[in-house]
Amino acid sequence: MDFPVIVTAIFGSFVIFGGVMGYVKAASKASLIAGSITGGLLLLSAVLIANGIVAGAILGLVVSLLLIGQFGPSxxxxxxxxxxxxxxxxxxxxxGTLAFSLFK
Known part of the structure; x- marks a missing residue:
């Protein structure tokens, strides 16, 4: 299995888990919904990358940058x-992993 696939799948799983934990600890439906959507998109990205579809890496880059943009300022x-x-x-x-895999 490709390293970018593993990294993206781990990040997606972590984001989903974080959304569930936000819902459990703070009853935040927004955390559950946002975590499920963004984590699901990252998992979809990992599947697409594993199948050799370049759009998967682009999707993973966009979602990752959005998450950094959301959590970085806070x-x-x-x-x-x-x-x-x-x-x-x-x-x-x-x-970094996805960008490197796109430009190699």
Whole structure:
């Protein structure tokens, strides 16, 4: 299995899990919905990449950048490891991996 597929699938799974945890801990339906949608798109991206479809890498890049854009500013305001720091770090790793796979 390709490294970009694994990285993207791990990030997608983490985002879904984070959305569920946001719902369980804070009864946040927004966290559940946003986490499910973005995590699902990342998992779809991983499947597309595994099947050799370039649009999967582009989808993964766009979703990862959106997540970094959402969680990055709140990380700068309040330094919270969960979920802000983890989403930003995993997002950066995913973006780097996908960008490298697109341009190799």
């Amino acid at each position: 990380l700068l305001k309040k330094f919270k490891v969960m979920p802000n720091l983890l989403v930003v770090i995993l997002g950066i790793i995913t973006v």
